Amino acid sequence: MILPPWLQATASGLFCAPAGCHIDPRRPVARAVVSHAHADHARPGCGRYLATPETARLLRLRLGEAIPVQELAWGRTLVLNGVRLSFHPSGHIRGAAQVRLEHAGEVWVVTGDVKTASDPTCLPYEPVRGHGLVLESTFALPIFRWPDPAAVFADLLAWWRKNAEEDRPSLLFAYALGKSQRILASLPPDAGPVFLHGALEAPTAVYREDGVRLSAARRLAATEAPENLRGALILAPPAASESPAMRRLAAAGRAFASGWMQIRGFRRRRALEAGFVLSDHADWPGLFAVIRQSGAERVFLVHGFAEELARTLRAAGLAAEASAAEHEREEDEAPP
């Protein structure tokens, strides 16, 4: 086992015994350190939560106002029974943190989900030095190399504009928390009318309250007159693609914004006319940058293509190991 004795991979998730806390537990535990507010990292039913202030606001939205969540500011250290714990931006979505743990003279960094590309809605990824790294490997194959987000947004606007010229709505599927707001923040203010599927409304409101500048958008009403939607951009979560409301938009051009759109088969399977390669995770070169900048010599890999990345790192002379836990992929990581 590559992890230090004070950090164990258990069925409930990563457990730091001396600190008495789990990091992104998969089931209810006494004390949960939550790297970010996506559902697979933030489960309901834990005794206490620890998170960054931005994540805490999203957790309350997701799990209820009354949940016992302690906020820890960026870069501040909390000492838990001799374990020094601090949060550092991972660049994944708003509030997303890497968890730095220091114990017995050793530093381990749990990246949570990490993105090295730019994103106007959150703090940029910040390299954190450590002896060891617990790193996500959602897109850890060399086929995943993200294009420049600016170029992707230019394509997206061109697609929207072309549909608008034909008086069609543009229906863009994007994950409800993080990706949707990243898109709203990246659209030029005068690009045209934008509508949100109901599921996107609450997280978007939290972003706005936090002072993130997002394009104006209003909720897509079930009774919306079709002529209002001509030429509009409609953002909706992928899970809604088969819902009656979305089916009514038969004339709309359909597209999906996700790292999985790198693969044609995924786009074609959903019969999409466009796939925008826009991910909130690190691509293959990005993962190597994270490893290099952390200076870590031991890497423990979770999610996605963990075995593939572990084997590659071992060949490069690092100590690396893939998590054995069968991890049910959640919405923001699952291939479409």
Place this chain on the structure above:
Amino acid sequence: MKPFARLFAELDRRRRARDQDAALSAYFRAAPPEDAAWAASLLIGRKPRQAVPTARLRRFAATAANIPDWLFAACYEQVGDLAETITLLLPEGGGLEEIPLHVWLEQRLPALHGLEEERQRRIVLETWHGLDRTARLVWNKLVTGGFRVGVSRRKVIRSLSRLSGVDEGVIDRRLLGAWSPSAEAWRALLQPADAASDAGRPYPFCLAHPLDLPLGALGEPEKWLIEWKWDGVRAQIVRRGGEALLWSRGKEGISAAFPEIRAAAELLPADCVLDGEILAWDGDRPLDFGLLQRRLGRRDPGKRLLSRIPVVWMGYDLLEEEGCDRRSLPLAARREALARRLAAAADPRLRLSPALRVTGWEEVARRRHEARGRGAEGLMLKRRDSPYAVGRPRGIWYKWKAEPYRVDAVLTYARRGHGLRAGLYTDYTFSVWDADRLVPFARAYSGLDAAEIRAVDRFIRANARERFGPVRAVKPELVFEIVFEDIRRSERHKSGVAVRFPRIARLRRDKPAEEADTVETLRALIAQKETTP
């Protein structure tokens, strides 16, 4: 090649017919004839010969991307398309001077074929780095000979017809057979119709629709011609100007593979075009389809093969007589004319597919059960007043297959799919019990809907065991009802049987793996088939 690559990208993305039409006609209008000809040929599904062996391409790509072979394999498994995997593994490229599509297909790619590995590698790498991703993907698909795009032949033909004003049927007919792309062929393709230049070409085949309504809804049984549905190679005999040619459906000519049928067809009095089916035949019944396939694969069959696997042509229809298109006559009249022709040729290798004498729909249903015993696949139901239509029209010709064989089998191995199913486990191996072990007997890909595919994919991920390359052993737990059209003994298969067209009928969550069928069940099906008349 860039304009063609752009067309590919458009067709690949656009789902609406009118967007695809617009992309096609914009391309055909702008392209020089020698490129347009190749584009049309590729778009209707003719594949160029593979110029570089797949194993080499994989090696070149892994080296160029600086990754080990196992990692290349892992990427390929995820992408489910070799050309695309290679495209994604290399950084965005560009800068290669534009080489027209026809130059690639007529000169550059054929020149690549057969070169020694090192020289091939140099050219391939240079090309990969010189092309942008879209062009690289298309080029890879041409090099591997696996070019395909999601647009139907029909749509391409319609576009060409609109471009030229020539009737769709004429274009379709001209594209059948040995159409070889060139500027001249392109001009001839779009030329106003004239009988002389179209000699020797077959007609588009009329296809039957699967029977999807109750027999009673078809009206009076007397209005229908009932025939056996033969399982062979559908073939038109084109007898014009003293020569006879054989054409299979939309493919190349097959005259060379069946010289005895061709010789017999030359005995037909005067010009005509006939539609029928070639069958391997012995005495009064067809032989196994696998035998016919052996004949089909040989361009120049020797005497031994000719005598070991005899074939006949079973006539269904007459399309042309003495230069006149008879396709709009009623079927009954066409069949009479066909029968007269065949009687005049009087050759046992040219037969008339028998019409079943039935007195009512109940009897039709009964006769369907006899089909397998006679070596047929089921029944054909054709309206006696029907024209010989183009494509697969509803309401005039139906095929009614015999009940397929059914077996409950256990999912034991799986691998990821390709194309639309990339990344999902959709390629399954099914096994039956032989005493206390499971032996594989069929592989199937189709039959589940999207939700079921996802559920089975999840099950496989959670229950995968050993890995054999891309194949995962799966905990034997899920039982599926597998249906197939035929079954025979086979020494090449572990289970001792081979089945034809296996597919999934349904997932049987109600059945535990222990209650799946056994090898004895399969053997009994063979025995039963061999004893029925």
